[in-house]
Amino acid sequence: MSAYLQKVQQLEQSVKANGNAWNAISAEYATRMQLQNRFNSGLDIAQYTADIMRRDMAEYDADSASYTQSLGCWHGFIGQQKLIAIKKHFGSTKKRYLYLSGWMIAALRSEFGPQPDQSMHEKTAVPALIEELYTFLKQADARELGGLFRELDAARAADQQSKVTEILAKIDNFETHVVPIIADIDAGFGNAEATYLLAKKMIEAGACAIQIENQVSDEKQCGHQDGKVTVPHADFLAKINAVRYAFLELGIENGIIVARTDSLGAGLTKQIAVTNEPGDLGDLYNSFLDGDYIQSADDIQNGDVVVKANGKLLKPKRLPSGLFQFKAGSGVDRVVLDCITSLQHGADLLWIETEKPHVGQIAEMVDRIRAVVPNAKLVYNNSPSFNWTLNFRQQVFDAWAAEGKDVSAYDRAKLMSVDYDSTALALEADERIRTFQADGSKRAGIFHHLITLPTYHTAALSTDNLAKEYFGEAGMLGYVKGVQRQEIRQGIACVKHQNMSGSDIGDDHKEYFAGEAALKAAGKDNTMNQF
Secondary structure (H helix, E strand, O other): OOHHHHHHHHHHHHHHHHHHHHOOOOHHHHHHHOOOOOOOOOOHHHHHHHHHHHHHHHHHHHOOOOOOEEEEOOOOHHHHHHHHHHHHHHHHOOOEEEOOOOHHHHHHHHOOOOOOOOOOOOOOOOHHHHHHHHHHHHHHHHEEEEEEHHHHHHHHOOOHHHHHHHHHHHHOOOOOOOOOOOEEOOOOOOOOOOOOHHHHHHHHHHOOOOEOOOOHHHOOHHHOOOOOOOOOHHHHHHHOOOHHHHHHHHOEEEEEEEEEEEOOOOEOOOOOOOOOOOOHHHHHHHHOOOOEOOHHHOOOOOOOOOOOEOOOOEEEEEEOOOOOOOOOOOOHHHHHHHHHHHHHOOEEEEEOOOOOHHHHHHHHHHHHHHHOOOOOOEEEEOOOOOOOHHHHHHHHHHHHHHHHOOOOOOOOOOOOOOOHHOEEEEEHHHHHHHHHHHHHHHHOOOEEEEEHHHHHHHHHHHHHHHHHOOOOOOHHHHHHHHHHHHHEEEEEEOHHHHHOHHHHHHHHHHHHHHHHHHHHHHHHOOHHHHO
């Protein structure tokens, strides 16, 4: 007997036990509602998805081809459509996650209106979006299962027993749309206590993986902009501890912490680290400070700061802003130290923010990290802030030039030009872009590839195309040809927008609650029947 029918039988016993008072209750309908609401709380989701991520991490350790991917989504509907599309095209959501971008919350979800990625938006918007995403994913479950239940009823009515068996198997083996979310907590939105409080809210909403960066919270900048300021390791580790305590308090003992370092592009620090002895973390952090070694107090001016580093007196260079500057060219060494330190103090995954997508550059740093922590793994930002076309064409140009190939037909500075699109160089660059994720996972320890802002860009692009056609000569044909006709022919679920919004689920419930007296929306006059 199928698991579905077994559950119906179990509930029938409960219904019968309550006598005539429950005569109107159908055990099968109640079973359907239970299956359509698999997760009763955000913590249920956090535990379920943490288990998925831990399993995926172990599989990646065994085989680097088993990397994972996600796209950033700024609204529950966008996340829902992404997962529906994945199930439609690939039959499974395995190794596909969601990414929650602080940038997109700032730009699209703040009550203040569009904000730069500087942690100026309401931090409550972060757990609110996590909850919203999972609400829409659970609704996708309910919608798809509802369709299977209606197919089951129709097959029974037609006495098609083989079809009934087939549908019952689909119900028993149903794969949820709920997948892990890697959620951005920026630099922690304040001190370690503030980080802990927000992390709790994010976990309670369903987050199993929290990404935190080593920038100064009140100086936070987008990872691909200038002016980034890092904090000493002790400050960052306190926030990693805060997130871990939040996971443990809520019972998610295998929650995942992603430690992000912005040191490659950050040339500044707000404070000099506390150090107690030569070679400790504070001393190592301070060893990267740019400054001048001095011989005596005569070399100290009013307001100067002096530290002992490398057995000498160092006068760090302080900017008019009060910030201190790191030595030029020290970024890679600081990244490596950041990553090793984070993994040795409770982080599970790393995020290295880079200025370009270059497998060799990433691998150079990861090799040094893995010499100390062999199973170090990255979450990598396949960022829209990179000009992927130009970067990879220039990478091919440089590789060819190093190999002695003739590159005289190409202007390296103008390789973005459409004039090069069909050239051998452009085709090789495109192939490198296509395989970047597989190459990065094999060579540079990248466990998870994400694109932070893809649906921001797709929304802008599709809206631009529709506006150009609809408000131009095409008129209504601009919508019909460019949107609706494509939805129908490509099997896009939301072409039946009433169904997607839950109308059929509502009809099911009306029948459950009121029986034959139910006034349902899906009758013969429903224009959705045209699709």
